[in-house]
Amino acid sequence: MRPILMKGHERPLTFLKYNREGDLLFSCAKDHNPTVWFADNGERLGTYRGHNGAVWCCDVSRDSMRLITGSADQSVKLWNVQTGAQLYSFNFDSPARSVDFSVGDKLAVITTDPFMGLPSTIQVKRIARDPNEQSSESVLTIKGPQGRINRAIWGPLNKTIISAGEDAVVRVWDTETGQLLKESDKETGHQKTVTSLSKSADGSHFLTGSLDKSAKLWDARTLTLIKTYVTERPVNACAISPLLDHVVIGGGQEAVHVTTTDRRAGKFEAKFFHKILQEEIGGVKGHFGPINALAFNPDGRSFSSGGEDGYVRLHHFDPDYFTIKM
Numbered sequence: 001m002r003p004i005l006m007k008g009h010e011r012p013l014t015f016l017k018y019n020r021e022g023d024l025l026f027s028c029a030k031d032h033n034p035t036v037w038f039a040d041n042g043e044r045l046g047t048y049r050g051h052n053g054a055v056w057c058c059d060v061s062r063d064s065m066r067l068i069t070g071s072a073d074q075s076v077k078l079w080n081v082q083t084g085a086q087l088y089s090f091n092f093d094s095p096a097r098s099v100d101f102s103v104g105d106k107l108a109v110i111t112t113d114p115f116m117g118l119p120s121t122i123q124v125k126r127i128a129r130d131p132n133e134q135s136s137e138s139v140l141t142i143k144g145p146q147g148r149i150n151r152a153i154w155g156p157l158n159k160t161i162i163s164a165g166e167d168a169v170v171r172v173w174d175t176e177t178g179q180l181l182k183e184s185d186k187e188t189g190h191q192k193t194v195t196s197l198s199k200s201a202d203g204s205h206f207l208t209g210s211l212d213k214s215a216k217l218w219d220a221r222t223l224t225l226i227k228t229y230v231t232e233r234p235v236n237a238c239a240i241s242p243l244l245d246h247v248v249i250g251g252g253q254e255a256v257h258v259t260t261t262d263r264r265a266g267k268f269e270a271k272f273f274h275k276i277l278q279e280e281i282g283g284v285k286g287h288f289g290p291i292n293a294l295a296f297n298p299d300g301r302s303f304s305s306g307g308e309d310g311y312v313r314l315h316h317f318d319p320d321y322f323t324i325k326m
Contacts (some may be wrong), residue, residue, distance in 0.1 A: 001321075003286055004042035006312040008035045013306025015057045016295040019064040024081075024296070025304055026067060027039055027312050034069050036081065039297060039304075042314045048079045050086045056149075061105040066127075068108055070096035078131065082130040087131040094118050098151045101127070102158045103203075107139065109161050109213050111149040120144030122152050122163055125176065137243050142178045145169065151197040155220050156204065162220065164194035164208055182223040190216065190224070195235060195251075201242035201298070209235035215249045217275065229273045231280075236292050243300020244322070245275040250291030250305055270294060270305050281324060286313050300315045 011030035018025050018039060025039040033047040053073030060067050060081065065208045067079040072095040078087040094115030101108050108127050114120045124140040147166030149286075155162050155172060160181065168191060170184040184190070192212040199206045205226060209215045211234040217227040221320050229249060236251040252268040268290055269283035289308030296303045302316040 001275070001315055001319050003284075004316075006037055006042045006044070006316040007310070007316060008037070008047070008312070009033075009046050009310045011054070011167045011310060012116065012289070012308040013293050014055065016258060016293040016304050016306050016312065017060055018295055018297055018304075020062055020298060021064065023061070024064060025312070025314070026058050026060055027293075027306060028055040028058050028069065029306070029310070030085045032071075032073075034058055034067070034079075036067075037312070037314075039314070043311075046084050048077075048084050048086075050089075051075070051078075056096070059099050059108070060102045063105075065156070066105070068099045068101060068127075070099040071112060072096075074112075076108075076125075078127070078134070079298075090125060090136050094120075097149065099242075101156045105267070107154075107158065107211055109152050109154060111144070111152045111163065111165075113148050114144070116206075118147045120147065120165070122149060122161060122173065124161075129130050140175065140178050147193075148300055150193070150195055153197055153199055153206070154192040154203075160220075162197065162206065164197050166193045168192055168194055168210065168212070170194065170208060170218065170223065184218070184223060184225070190214070191232075196237045198239050200240045204223065205240075207238045207240050207247055209238035209249060209251065210274070211235070213224060215247065215273075217247070227275065227278050229278055231271055236290055237294040237305075239294040239296050239303065240275070241296050241300050241303075242298055246275045246281065247273050247275050248294055248296070248303060249273065249290070250294050252290035268307065270303075277326055279326065284315060287311065 009029035015028040032051040051071040076090040103117040122142040123138040128134040149165035152163040170183040190210040196209040268287040269285040272281040287307035293306035
């Protein structure tokens with residue numbers, strides 16, 4: 001399985017997202033330019049210029065026409081995917097950490113960081129078909145829990161919003177009223193910051209990765225903990241295979257601690273676990289720093305990882321991968 005190395009970012013990667021067809025891959029990094037690539041050969045198609053800070057997160061509409069990006073420059077921007085033109089900019093009083101289109105792309109959920117005495121917030125914006133009619137009003141604003149919210153996504157049928165972050169609690173909110181419906185149990189849930197949250201293809205369950213060196217699989221409606229995958233290092237990114245019963249987990253210490261701790265710290269691999277048996281199947285090495293972003297192609301035949309080293313690595317699975325027996 002020879003990876004394709006995609007070098008287009010000057011700074012560490014923060015997020016990766018495929019479009020629905022799986023032919024485009026969008027990457028965000030701490031440099032200011034989200035980038036789009038061909039997902040089969042890793043060729044760079046273009047960049048979206050306009051942010052003045054690290055870009056933390058992105059999402060692409062179902063028809064692959066619009067891209068939404070959230071950045072540390074306190075803005076969330078909508079882009080035309082094909083032309084790279086900026087369609088609209090939502091401006092906030094604090095850095096925007098997470099963005100996610102609803103099913104149907106009519107709404108977007110955005111989270112903002114706690115900043116200068118302001119609490120973290122979860123905000124829902126209506127996304128207009130015509131950029132000229134776009135309004136910056138929030139349909140819903142939830143003043144957040146303590147600490148930063150690292151990720152918020154839509155639950156089944158857009159009825160709920162699922163959020164998680166620094167306080168290690170996974171929460172489910174009602175999208176109509178903004179009420180807190182459920183939160184994960186302190187005992188069985190994560191013990192440290194939740195860094196990443198990614199949905200299964202059908203949206204029925206989701207995976208969270210945490211600095212407590214584990215990833216957990218949850219039911220999206222009931223917030224029941226289904227499975228836990230334990231690894232030896234902090235988890236920065238995770239993804240669920242849309243094809244096989246596999247999950248992939250990536251991470252490693254923060255770059256600061258790498259040289260000061262044990263020698264094995266250099267093993268920055270993406271680890272594959274069996275989703276049901278919770279056993280490790282294998283790993284893919286290659287990055288020269290912690291893995292910050294992971295994504296499966298919607299066809300399940302390839303995946304990509306983004307690292308602290310500024311590279312995106314695109315892996316097409318060998319035929320053997322599809323016949324692994326546990």
